[in-house]
Amino acid sequence: MTRTRSSAYASPRQGRSTRSSPHHHAPQRSSHLLITQPDRPRVAGAQGSHLLAERPGAAPDRGLGDLFVVRTAGHVMGPEALGSIEFGVDVLGCPLVVVLGHDSCGGVGAACAALETGMTPAGYVRDVVERVTPSVLAARAAGQVEPDQILAEHTRHTADLLLDRSRVLADKVAAGQAAVVGLRYRLADGSAQLVAARGLDATVPAAS
Template sequence: MIDAQLTPSEAFDLLLAGNRRFVAGTPEHPNQDAARRAETAPGQRPFAALFGCSDSRLAAEIIFDRGLGDLFVIRTAGHVAGAEVLGSIEYAVSVLDCPLVVVLGHDSCGAVAATRAALTDGLGTNGFVRDVIERVTPSVLAARAAGLSEDDDIIAEHIRQTVDLLTDRSRLLADKIASGQTAIAGLSYRLADGSARVVTTRGVSAEVTTG
């Protein structure tokens, strides 16, 4: 069982170390056996809450080389955040005492591509997919206002905007970060090489590696 009292920096280092193993092709597959299953059955103490895109290529426990009970995972298309997402994250940091929250985006994101097409060409969608596009739209508009046009730069801006939204809307999360109990980091995953690169952080220091 991972120490429930990990600092935000220790939790962040642990997560990134797992991704480095995954990229290098040397995963350890920790906490994935029957003993871990029995150990976590009475309760959970994850060291990070991960809010990511639902893309099938972003299986959190695989790309960060973790196992049962390590990550509290919330996923939506385009990592768009509504009340249910905010409530889930607040549960993770207030009830489960997660010292780290991660927003995980990725290149070639379909939600961002659809939003760009809708804004540029007027291509619309039906049903509730439209709601996803509407929630991604502020990020794409912010990227345009900043003069950003490359896919990676727009993805990074969407990740930053999501981090801002979570901390602006959740006073609980913002207070946890301000007190040093929790940190939040935005990461951008590269599908081809498997790396999760740092876009932005609050409450923990890290070198920004996207761009």
């Protein structure tokens, strides 16, 4: 069975329990994956922190072999992250890229703090802050100053940046073979709101 963009997006949203099945993490499943790749939905994701490992509700009923995950602070897109996502889409055949932003994101918080204090962190954390700052400025210019609003803007910006910087991904989306969506995830209740959809016929709620 070939997974499509729409089915990959819909499958985690069919009212399933947010508890992961023990089968998805069982040792025998790891052994199976060494032999064959299961015919299951795959999602290449860029996310800011720890959601899929520590919060299974972020990807309900998903386990080993189901997701191809790329993690960076503030879901910033450097060459390594872009290359990994292109590998997931072009080599593994992932039909859907999910930019999963979450509340209390350290990267967004650090960028906001740097703008307010005029002080930037040392080391490579500064690079993360500099990559997130344009999203914070764009949100503020649009009168969006609440943390959830800034996070949504940064998630949308990341989705667009992926398509702008990756010709491989942009070509897949243009050909109808892949899609990119941005989700704003709430840690407290496990809910996720769609904030961006590129190459997918999905209704994005009005910005709030």
